[in-house]
Amino acid sequence: MTNFLQETDSQSWPEEVLSFSSGDVTSGIEGYAETFRLRGESNPVKQARHIISQIENTYVAKQVDRLLSFINMIIIAKEQEGVDLSSIPPLHAYVEGDGAVSIEWIFPDFRIGFNIEPNPDDSGWHLVAGKKLRDKTESGQLGDMVRAVLHVLNFIFLNI
Amino acid sequence: MEYPDQCIRGIPNEKCLYEDSLLEGNPVARLTLYPFPKEHCRDNGWIPESINWMFDVKAIDFTFEQKDVDEELQFKVGIAILSLIELKKLKRKHKNFFCYEKDPIKNNHYHGNLLLKDGIKKERKRMICDVLANSSEIRLRKNYQSTETCT
Numbered sequence: 001m002t003n004f005l006q007e008t009d010s011q012s013w014p015e016e017v018l019s020f021s022s023g024d025v026t027s028g029i030e031g032y033a034e035t036f037r038l039r040g041e042s043n044p045v046k047q048a049r050h051i052i053s054q055i056e057n058t059y060v061a062k063q064v065d066r067l068l069s070f071i072n073m074i075i076i077a078k079e080q081e082g083v084d085l086s087s088i089p090p091l092h093a094y095v096e097g098d099g100a101v102s103i104e105w106i107f108p109d110f111r112i113g114f115n116i117e118p119n120p121d122d123s124g125w126h127l128v129a130g131k132k133l134r135d136k137t138e139s140g141q142l143g144d145m146v147r148a149v150l151h152v153l154n155f156i157f158l159n160i
Numbered sequence: 161m162e163y164p165d166q167c168i169r170g171i172p173n174e175k176c177l178y179e180d181s182l183l184e185g186n187p188v189a190r191l192t193l194y195p196f197p198k199e200h201c202r203d204n205g206w207i208p209e210s211i212n213w214m215f216d217v218k219a220i221d222f223t224f225e226q227k228d229v230d231e232e233l234q235f236k237v238g239i240a241i242l243s244l245i246e247l248k249k250l251k252r253k254h255k256n257f258f259c260y261e262k263d264p265i266k267n268n269h270y271h272g273n274l275l276l277k278d279g280i281k282k283e284r285k286r287m288i289c290d291v292l293a294n295s296s297e298i299r300l301r302k303n304y305q306s307t308e309t310c311t
Contacts, residue, residue, distance in 0.1 A: 104191070111290050115283060115286055126287035140283060
């Protein structure tokens with residue numbers, strides 16, 4: 001498999017990302033997030049959400065909240081489709097010294113990371129896999145958070 | 161230039177590990193074990209992170225016994241072992257951004273550096289650091305007791 005770097009603004013997305021089956025996620029995402037937060041958090045997201053109260057930068061806090069809410073929404077939607085996601089580990093979240101937030105997701109054969117920065121142009125994501133997944137590596141910016149997260153979650157669902 | 165098959169990265173504190181993540185019973189390194197801070201950037205644009213090359217088996221004990229400027233154990237948690245194969249793969253994939261070198265210094269002939277190019281995009285830097293973390297085989301000190309819980 002070819003390893004490549006992705007820039008979400010300029011990348012043409014594979015079909016499996018664009019046809020993600022859990023409903024319209026390109027509009028009204030904030031509304032979805034509120035609804036799902038009220039109904040309870042999926043276990044992977046719950047721990048990481050505790051970090052939000054520690055984030056001083058309101059923009060970063062909002063983006064972290066948005067990211068976690070979207071991930072939560074997709075996981076719950078997948079579970080409602082009958083997909084067993086009980087093996088999905090929790091996300092880890094850390095506030096870094098420069099005001100950024102690092103969100104790290106460790107699976108047996110790969111790792112996913114998101115960095116939310118005070119400067120939005122610096123925010124990004126990355127994926128690192130081991131030998132079983134042919135040492136795949138990818139990274140990109142979070143300019144289009146929805147598409148980036150969908151791409152990452154598709155990878156997770158295909159490989160857990 | 162010949163390099164040994166493995167190198168050692170000392171683990172100074174528990175923030176470099178995920179305390180609640182164990183894969184196959186082994187602790188897991190965070191990407192912060194390889195921070196490559198900008199402040200350390202050399203004039204040639206490369207940022208070094210110290211390692212010890214495993215020229216011989218004594219390198220492991222040498223690293224465990226290393227002391228800091230206050231004569232305290234430098235790596236209180238343990239060590240991470242990286243294979244040269246993984247470093248070569250990384251260097252091949254990320255030409256011009258990642259490298260490694262031997263750099264013997266006074267009192268430490270094992271010393272070397274991993275090198276990351278300054279000025280690369282943050283997500284690419286984090287990806288490279290996470291490759292290193294993911295490839296790390298962790299060996300904790302025998303008497304190490306964790307005192308922190310990660311989020």
